[in-house]
Amino acid sequence: MAIYFATVARGLEALAANELQNLGAQQVEPGFCGVAFEGDRALLYRVNLWSRLAFRVLLKLAKFPCYDADDLYRGIQAIDWRPYLSPDTTFAVDATGKNRSLNHTHFTALQVKNAVVDQQREQWGDRSTIDTQHPEVRINVHLEADACTVSLDSSGSSLHRRGYRPAVGAAPLKESLAAALVTLTDWPGNVPLLDPLCGSGTLPLEASLVALNIAPGLFREEFGFHTWPDFDADLWDELYQEAEAERKQDLGTWVGGCDRDSATIHQARINAQRCDLAEQIQFWVEDLANLEAPADSGYLLCNPPYGQRLGTDTDLGAFYKLLGDVLKQRFKGWTAFVLSGNKELSRHIGLKSAQRVAVYNGTLPCQWLKYELY
Known part of the structure; x- marks a missing residue:
């Protein structure tokens, strides 16, 4: 041992x-x-x-x-x-x-x-x-x-770099943090999941990898231990084949993401392709103001800009109010989760959170806010 x-x-x-x-x-x-x-x-x-x-x-x-x-x-x-x-x-x-x-x-x-x-x-x-x-x-x-x-x-490059994401948006969420956020929602994997501000698609992609039981390391070319003197190639091949065999083929539900920026949606589609999920995840261009719920109930997850790296020049207060209005008016019956790095901005959503979990996005303290939408 x-x-x-x-x-x-x-x-x-x-x-x-x-x-x-x-x-x-x-x-x-x-x-x-x-x-x-x-x-x-x-x-x-x-x-x-x-x-x-x-x-x-x-x-x-x-x-x-x-x-x-x-x-x-x-x-x-x-x-x-x-x-x-x-x-x-x-x-x-x-x-x-x-x-x-x-x-x-x-x-x-x-x-x-x-x-x-x-x-x-x-x-x-x-x-x-x-x-x-x-x-x-x-x-x-x-x-x-x-x-x-x-x-x-033993890892080589950081494990959060899965290998499926050459294309990232302007302020990408680390894959490992996205996976943690999905875990914290207790999403059961059999109800719809939507990210209305999806950027390069990391939250829907990581959620799908969990639901399909796909080992994130399957996308990587190499690990640090591959070049160690005691590397056991037979043992590694056995574990790799086991992981391949445990992969489920089909998502049992609708998973998707949209963003108003067509370039980042193009990136999200490339990333989905590299995960072999292009046929299973819907990515489309849509402005938040025009968004309609794709189903009567589901989980909505998003990481809106909070003025640290994106959106510093726009009126973020108004944007958060819009997010709150869209949730209240069009997503009744859904459970929403919002990653907030700015308490003042999250107040503009105008909803009372059912749960708050403290997390860090890099060095920035954030809260993963849960909203039950009745």
């Missing part, structure tokens, strides 16, 4: 812990912006393939007291790097966190690199090449409260 740590967006730790337990993780412990857990190699591969919420899955190698650069160097040298890193393998170091003495991540990463290659020269008479863009092994070093945790990054 190995010890792992899945990094997640702030506020999603409890949801991610639940997801990890469902995937078979042991000793699951939510922390700050992540969840520690234990499991075997099959679990490591499965979490990378199936997690909708994690950014990275780190394999913990060591933790040691670390007050200064000398402690760091000694601690890294105390790890036997031979099983993980032969001289013909490229690597990179990601450093996060700091303490009183080590307060510059670039210096920390450099010190780690020096300790590793010095050990390699001693043991092999040769050393690895550094490749910051596409390393075969990515070392993660985290400093916190005079302790250093050293891990290997």
Whole structure:
């Protein structure tokens, strides 16, 4: 059994812990912006393939007291790097966190690199090449409260980059946050779902992937562990084929999204195509003011602009009032969810929320507001 740590967006730790337990993780412990857990190699591969919420899955190698650069160097040298890193393998170091003495991540990463290659020269008479863009092994070093945790990054690029979305709108919602928001709605997957401000389609797409039991990792070309010396290709193929077999073919209900911008709807359709969902999700151009409900009841999910990256020049108060009017007048019998990064603006909706869940969109504190529309 190995010890792992899945990094997640702030506020999603409890949801991610639940997801990890469902995937078979042991000793699951939510922390700050992540969840520690234990499991075997099959679990490591499965979490990378199936997690909708994690950014990275780190394999913990060591933790040691670390007050200064000398402690760091000694601690890294105390790890036997031979099983993980032969001289013909490229690597990179990601450093996060700091303490009183080590307060510059670039210096920390450099010190780690020096300790590793010095050990390699001693043991092999040769050393690895550094490749910051596409390393075969990515070392993660985290400093916190005079302790250093050293891990290997099994994911490679962040898992929120599913691989189906080359096309994004001006202020895209991360796929992992969209998946979390869908999870928080308890959408049963058999009633209609609409995003009336869908941008490049992330909310309807992630909802559909959940409903169809499609592993988000199926769209990715590669993971970090693919280039590890101990990569078990047969085990990975088995897990990948299992995921393919568990995929449902047809959505049991209507799912769609619209936006007034034809260019972003074009992007949404490309993204749906890449998920092999172009025939199953409706994306169309529509102004919010003209929108009619596509069914008598369903779930409406949206991420309206809140003046941080989009819409700063428009009258957002009037836009939120319009959103509220459309919900009240045309979506009776529906349940609506609105992601709000601005409390003042959300008041303009003019409806009393039945539930508020605090989430973060990047560093911005937001609320996922639920409205029961009678």
